[in-house]
Amino acid sequence: LQLQESGSGLVKPSQTLSLTCAVSGESISNVRYSWSWIRQPPGKGLEWIGYIYQSGSTYYNPSLMARLTISLDRSKNQFSLNLKSVTAADTAVYYCARLLVVARNPRFDNWGQGILVTVSS
Amino acid sequence: DIQMTQSPSSLSASVGDRVTITCQASQDIDNYLNWYQQRPGKAPQLLIYDVSTLETGVPSRFSGSGSGAEYTLTINSLQPEDIATYFCQYYDNLPFFTFGPGTKVNV
Numbered sequence: 001l002q003l004q005e006s007g008s009g010l011v012k013p014s015q016t017l018s019l020t021c022a023v024s025g026e027s028i029s030n031v032r033y034s035w036s037w038i039r040q041p042p043g044k045g046l047e048w049i050g051y052i053y054q055s056g057s058t059y060y061n062p063s064l065m066a067r068l069t070i071s072l073d074r075s076k077n078q079f080s081l082n083l084k085s086v087t088a089a090d091t092a093v094y095y096c097a098r099l100l101v102v103a104r105n106p107r108f109d110n111w112g113q114g115i116l117v118t119v120s121s
Numbered sequence: 122d123i124q125m126t127q128s129p130s131s132l133s134a135s136v137g138d139r140v141t142i143t144c145q146a147s148q149d150i151d152n153y154l155n156w157y158q159q160r161p162g163k164a165p166q167l168l169i170y171d172v173s174t175l176e177t178g179v180p181s182r183f184s185g186s187g188s189g190a191e192y193t194l195t196i197n198s199l200q201p202e203d204i205a206t207y208f209c210q211y212y213d214n215l216p217f218f219t220f221g222p223g224t225k226v227n228v
Binding site for chain 1: 153155164167218219220221
């Protein structure tokens with residue numbers, strides 16, 4: 001299994017951050033899993049952003065919900081993140097991760113390498 | 122909201138030492154607890170899930186325990202490749218995922 005993030009590494013304030021996670025070695029339609037985004041500001045801890053089920057249902061961190069969209073592209077076996085109206089506080093390494101959901105205690109069992117996104121004019 | 126703390130925030134130990142990291146929740150989290158290892162410059166990796174189950178490929182010198190609001194990650198016989206930051210993670214059925222602030226282990 002491989003997850004690979006891609007997208008713009010530099011976004012201007014007030015614009016939209018857009019990232020894609022290409023998944024290989026597993027179908028994003030597998031009902032055992034959901035597909036997640038997690039971020040980590042430089043030198044800081046991890047923050048869960050949200051995830052999308054294979055059905056297309058989404059669950060978002062309430063602190064980001066108003067600005068956030070996560071979507072699936074089954075034809076390309078990938079999923080995407082759009083975060084609008086960004087500020088410097090959104091500067092972080094963004095990770096995509098597979099979330100094993102067929103468990104009492106879901107867990108992020110595979111992660112992408114991460115992509116640094118800087119919000120700056 | 123349930124808050125997660127970890128102690129210590131960082132530690133230095135020698136190769137061969139036994140290292141213990143504690144993750145404390147603000148209330149009983151009913152064993153919804155996982156641990157991740159993040160080596161410098163790398164993505165986090167699942168280390169232990171469901172409090173004490175080692176992820177496939179994780180060396181047996183790692184172990185997890187705990188219940189209620191307090192959980193522990195132990196590394197027996199610390200190795201140089203264990204230099205990393207360790208995060209606990211709690212799952213809330215809302216759903217919501219909370220990570221602890223991390224413990225940086227130096228050798």
